[in-house]
Amino acid sequence: MNDGGQPSHHDDAGGGAANAAVDPWLVPPDNPPQRVADKRRQPMRLSALFEEFCQYLRVEKEAAPRSIETYRWCFGDFVEFARHDVGGTVLVTHFTAERCREYQYALSARGLQTNSIRVRLATLGSFGKWAVRREKLDKNPLDLLTRPRRKARLPRVPRWETVERLLADSSDLRERAIVALMAYGGLRRSEVVALDVGDYAPEFGLRRVRGKGGHEAAVPLPEVARAFVSEYVTKERADAGSSDPMFVVRYRTRAGVRRESRMTGQRVWKLIKVLGRRAGLPELHPHAFRHGCGVELHRRTGGNLRVVQEHLRHADIQTTTVYTRLTQHELQQAVSVFDEKGS
Numbered sequence: 001m002n003d004g005g006q007p008s009h010h011d012d013a014g015g016g017a018a019n020a021a022v023d024p025w026l027v028p029p030d031n032p033p034q035r036v037a038d039k040r041r042q043p044m045r046l047s048a049l050f051e052e053f054c055q056y057l058r059v060e061k062e063a064a065p066r067s068i069e070t071y072r073w074c075f076g077d078f079v080e081f082a083r084h085d086v087g088g089t090v091l092v093t094h095f096t097a098e099r100c101r102e103y104q105y106a107l108s109a110r111g112l113q114t115n116s117i118r119v120r121l122a123t124l125g126s127f128g129k130w131a132v133r134r135e136k137l138d139k140n141p142l143d144l145l146t147r148p149r150r151k152a153r154l155p156r157v158p159r160w161e162t163v164e165r166l167l168a169d170s171s172d173l174r175e176r177a178i179v180a181l182m183a184y185g186g187l188r189r190s191e192v193v194a195l196d197v198g199d200y201a202p203e204f205g206l207r208r209v210r211g212k213g214g215h216e217a218a219v220p221l222p223e224v225a226r227a228f229v230s231e232y233v234t235k236e237r238a239d240a241g242s243s244d245p246m247f248v249v250r251y252r253t254r255a256g257v258r259r260e261s262r263m264t265g266q267r268v269w270k271l272i273k274v275l276g277r278r279a280g281l282p283e284l285h286p287h288a289f290r291h292g293c294g295v296e297l298h299r300r301t302g303g304n305l306r307v308v309q310e311h312l313r314h315a316d317i318q319t320t321t322v323y324t325r326l327t328q329h330e331l332q333q334a335v336s337v338f339d340e341k342g343s
Contacts, residue, residue, distance in 0.1 A: 043091040074123035097144040155291040177232035182289035184225035186312045189268040189286040198242025294323040
């Protein structure tokens with residue numbers, strides 16, 4: 001400052017240098033304080049975690065859609081039980097061994113069969129095992145449960161003479177073709193309705209069968225079965241393209257328009273139940289023909305399990321061993337040796 005009290009040029013330069021030394025980006029903004037949200041981790045909903053499990057099944061395990069539907073149904077039954085128990089939203093922390101044990105007791109009280117209870121508990125067990133591996137749970141609650149033992153159950157198998165009689169007595173081409181595919185090819189009803197016209201080769205059988213889990217395989221058919229299927233395809237599906245469904249249902253809409261769509265597995269079930277009642281076999285169902293195929297093939301090949309496994313497309317041969325057990329008719333013939341008088 002000079003003698004007159006006025007600021008000097010030197011003072012101005014010094015003040016400007018001091019202000020320039022402070023970076024404006026380092027000066028905190030003049031904003032009012034804001035409320036900070038509570039970011040403490042909240043327990044996750046059990047259903048949200050289960051959706052991640054289903055995504056794992058679909059992408060990594062390549063599980064079939066119907067298998068995932070079964071998982072969802074079983075899990076939904078448990079969540080409904082737990083919701084009533086906790087009185088609200090079911091969280092991951094509610095998935096405990098004690099609650100799973102209460103659920104097991106409740107299933108038994110509802111009168112469910114042992115195998116039905118095992119399926120529901122197996123779903124929870126697979127889910128719990130996955131959650132532990134993903135570090136979502138410390139331990140699997142199902143590991144602390146004593147699950148009911150699996151009861152051996154022999155499938156009800158129609159005698160092969162009955163199968164041949166059903167085919168001989170039927171006059172419906174579509175009905176005969178479906179029965180022939182299940183009885184001689186061992187096809188499941190879901191595999192039957194998934195067939196396209198182009199999947200059939202008259203000299204061989206089926207070029208492609210889409211089975212469980214999306215697996216595809218070729219299935220040879222004997223001449224007797226090819227005759228039934230060829231007659232149906234030639235007369236009923238002659239105008240269909242190779243990518244068109246082999247089995248269809250036709251109907252009229254409310255507007256009177258004729259429609260055609262692929263047959264469903266439920267329709268096959270109804271068709272076979274009608275066939276069974278007509279033949280005096282009300283207990284007959286579609287999967288019985290697959291069982292009959294396994295038993296008859298095992299008998300005619302002299303007990304060759306590998307052949308039966310390949311034809312029925314079993315991933316595990318333990319599944320095939322059920323056909324090694326004697327039928328009631330065979331057992332009756334075996335024990336008749338006691339009626340023979342000793343020499």
